[in-house]
Amino acid sequence: MTERLGPPLGAPLFDRLALIGVGLIGSSIARAARRKNLARVIAIADAAAEARERAVALTLGDEVVADPAEAAAGADLVILCVPVGADAAVARRIAPKLKAGAIVSDVGSVKGAVIAAVGPHLPKGVDLVPAHPVAGTEQSGPDAGFATLFVNRWCILTPTEGVDPAAVAKVRAFWEALGSNVEVMNAAHHDLVLAITSHVPHLIAYNIVGTAADLEDSTRSEVIKFSAGGFRDFTRIAASDPTMWRDVFLNNKGAVLEALGRFSEDLTALQRMIRRGDGDGLHALFTRTRAIRRGIVELGQETAAPDFGRRKGEDDNGNA
Amino acid sequence: MTERLGPPLGAPLFDRLALIGVGLIGSSIARAARRKNLARVIAIADAAAEARERAVALTLGDEVVADPAEAAAGADLVILCVPVGADAAVARRIAPKLKAGAIVSDVGSVKGAVIAAVGPHLPKGVDLVPAHPVAGTEQSGPDAGFATLFVNRWCILTPTEGVDPAAVAKVRAFWEALGSNVEVMNAAHHDLVLAITSHVPHLIAYNIVGTAADLEDSTRSEVIKFSAGGFRDFTRIAASDPTMWRDVFLNNKGAVLEALGRFSEDLTALQRMIRRGDGDGLHALFTRTRAIRRGIVELGQETAAPDFGRRKGEDDNGNA
Numbered sequence: 001m002t003e004r005l006g007p008p009l010g011a012p013l014f015d016r017l018a019l020i021g022v023g024l025i026g027s028s029i030a031r032a033a034r035r036k037n038l039a040r041v042i043a044i045a046d047a048a049a050e051a052r053e054r055a056v057a058l059t060l061g062d063e064v065v066a067d068p069a070e071a072a073a074g075a076d077l078v079i080l081c082v083p084v085g086a087d088a089a090v091a092r093r094i095a096p097k098l099k100a101g102a103i104v105s106d107v108g109s110v111k112g113a114v115i116a117a118v119g120p121h122l123p124k125g126v127d128l129v130p131a132h133p134v135a136g137t138e139q140s141g142p143d144a145g146f147a148t149l150f151v152n153r154w155c156i157l158t159p160t161e162g163v164d165p166a167a168v169a170k171v172r173a174f175w176e177a178l179g180s181n182v183e184v185m186n187a188a189h190h191d192l193v194l195a196i197t198s199h200v201p202h203l204i205a206y207n208i209v210g211t212a213a214d215l216e217d218s219t220r221s222e223v224i225k226f227s228a229g230g231f232r233d234f235t236r237i238a239a240s241d242p243t244m245w246r247d248v249f250l251n252n253k254g255a256v257l258e259a260l261g262r263f264s265e266d267l268t269a270l271q272r273m274i275r276r277g278d279g280d281g282l283h284a285l286f287t288r289t290r291a292i293r294r295g296i297v298e299l300g301q302e303t304a305a306p307d308f309g310r311r312k313g314e315d316d317n318g319n320a
Numbered sequence: 321m322t323e324r325l326g327p328p329l330g331a332p333l334f335d336r337l338a339l340i341g342v343g344l345i346g347s348s349i350a351r352a353a354r355r356k357n358l359a360r361v362i363a364i365a366d367a368a369a370e371a372r373e374r375a376v377a378l379t380l381g382d383e384v385v386a387d388p389a390e391a392a393a394g395a396d397l398v399i400l401c402v403p404v405g406a407d408a409a410v411a412r413r414i415a416p417k418l419k420a421g422a423i424v425s426d427v428g429s430v431k432g433a434v435i436a437a438v439g440p441h442l443p444k445g446v447d448l449v450p451a452h453p454v455a456g457t458e459q460s461g462p463d464a465g466f467a468t469l470f471v472n473r474w475c476i477l478t479p480t481e482g483v484d485p486a487a488v489a490k491v492r493a494f495w496e497a498l499g500s501n502v503e504v505m506n507a508a509h510h511d512l513v514l515a516i517t518s519h520v521p522h523l524i525a526y527n528i529v530g531t532a533a534d535l536e537d538s539t540r541s542e543v544i545k546f547s548a549g550g551f552r553d554f555t556r557i558a559a560s561d562p563t564m565w566r567d568v569f570l571n572n573k574g575a576v577l578e579a580l581g582r583f584s585e586d587l588t589a590l591q592r593m594i595r596r597g598d599g600d601g602l603h604a605l606f607t608r609t610r611a612i613r614r615g616i617v618e619l620g621q622e623t624a625a626p627d628f629g630r631r632k633g634e635d636d637n638g639n640a
């Protein structure tokens with residue numbers, strides 16, 4: 001591997017890009033990589049016939065196959081875009097076909113478990129550069145993807161020690177070309193931070209929507225009817241892909257349970273404030289939380305429009 | 321009070337409308353009532369000089385005063401648009417100035433406590449018709465309002481027994497003219513349902529954002545940075561008005577603690593599934609919750625666009 005940091009002008013960054021799995025993330029990468037001319041050949045593998053059919057219909061890749069090994073054969077960059085629980089099996093399958101100097105990456109929301117699952121299967125001369133694009137929607141499947149999904153979103157790389165810096169640089173260049181801001185950190189730290197910013201929020205959303213789903217029919221239909229009071233916000237992330245999220249929780253157990261412990265302690269304190277009628281305590285907390293959103297909007301990670309801009313175009317704020 | 325259900329053609333529904341408080345909701349009512357010609361005179365009272373200045377600058381009303389009694393004097397409909405905890409004091413203040421046949425209403429998110437706080441102060445011949453428009457944004461103040469806030473949203477009326485049906489009909493007609501769908505139920509039932517659809521979701525959001533706010537500086541800045549993973553959704557409702565929400569929790573204590581109890585039980589069960597690695601249980605729950613969102617979208621209470629349509633116009637979904 002040479003030291004050059006970028007491709008020659010005009011040539012794609014990679015000759016052959018293999019995407020294993022063509023759901024929301026895989027199909028978004030395919031669209032964006034094509035638009036940005038990041039690979040001469042895009043090879044897609046998906047185990048589901050329906051996903052392959054859609055990938056062909058949407059012309060997401062140059063090759064669309066069922067067998068991940070076939071897509072990965074001879075690829076310069078292989079990105080695993082499957083639920084984290086499937087990574088080990090895919091790695092075992094593709095390993096014999098990987099060419100020397102190939103880079104294997106992924107898009108999983110947990111990183112420690114991915115390194116443990118994938119790393120041992122890879123042959124010498126192949127570098128693992130795990131990646132987590134912090135981007136997505138509640139929808140899934142090839143049709144849900146779009147080329148700008150990663151624009152102005154963070155992509156976190158968690159290479160282990162000893163990985164070729166040139167491989168890390170190439171993966172960084174790839175994600176930057178997709179519009180992302182790239183950050184490098186170690187996998188354990190990633191898993192702790194994301195437990196708080198992503199995994200526990202999903203868990204809480206799944207839980208509150210689950211509580212509602214378990215209500216008797218008449219009450220449940222009222223909850224759906226009057227959901228604009230706040231509940232409907234939670235249903236968005238609780239509509240996320242069940243398999244992907246099952247695998248996240250099973251593979252980041254320690255950090256999730258730790259973050260959940262903090263959440264529960266704080267909730268108990270909040271519950272006590274309500275029971276005791278501690279208005280000052282409630283007001284102080286609700287004022288502090290307001291500031292956090294301002295920080296997110298200022299960093300460009302959220303729209304400043306009220307209500308997520310849901311009603312954009314319907315009315316001009318400020319006009320009677 | 322006569323039996324006619326609507327105003328004569330062309331005449332406003334009310335002669336004098338008084339809005340006590342001109343925050344997000346009060347100012348939205350003012351804008352919508354003006355646009356729909358629902359009152360000949362709109363009188364606004366707000367204790368805050370800054371809010372009054374903005375109300376004047378935005379020409380939200382015909383009269384803008386500090387004293388609620390002055391605005392309410394001679395009004396046909398008085399709507400309390402202040403935090404629930406301020407209702408009793410306002411009611412006591414305006415009571416001597418209310419004319420016979422006047423209707424007093426409100427917009428509070430709890431109803432039992434409002435009836436208890438306001439009802440005893442009202443003179444004979446004045447009807448109380450409590451209302452809760454299930455609509456809002458995370459923003460507050462006169463500038464945050466907009467005329468279409470209530471369009472296609474529910475407004476729940478909770479009149480007590482013995483209230484003049486004609487008064488209820490007039491308040492219903494008012495909200496329907498603002499574009500809302502109106503439902504009538506008893507206050508206790510309202511407070512239970514809204515505890516689940518609105519109060520506990522807000523509490524949970526405040527709590528998780530509060531947990532993040534309490535992290536050490538370096539971790540907190542990472543949580544903000546990587547918030548697109550799910551956390552930022554919660555920050556929206558945790559940016560809601562602190563005084564309004566303090567009052568909601570203090571005034572719907574019983575139902576909130578009951579709903580929170582269910583939530584916590586379910587969360588404990590979910591936590592156990594993760595600890596034990598029960599992938600099937602997690603997958604089954606995550607599949608059930610997906611259906612709830614479909615129901616909300618089908619009822620027209622939520623956008624079908626992915627990610628709340630946050631990135632509307634940025635890219636066409638489905639186009640590579």
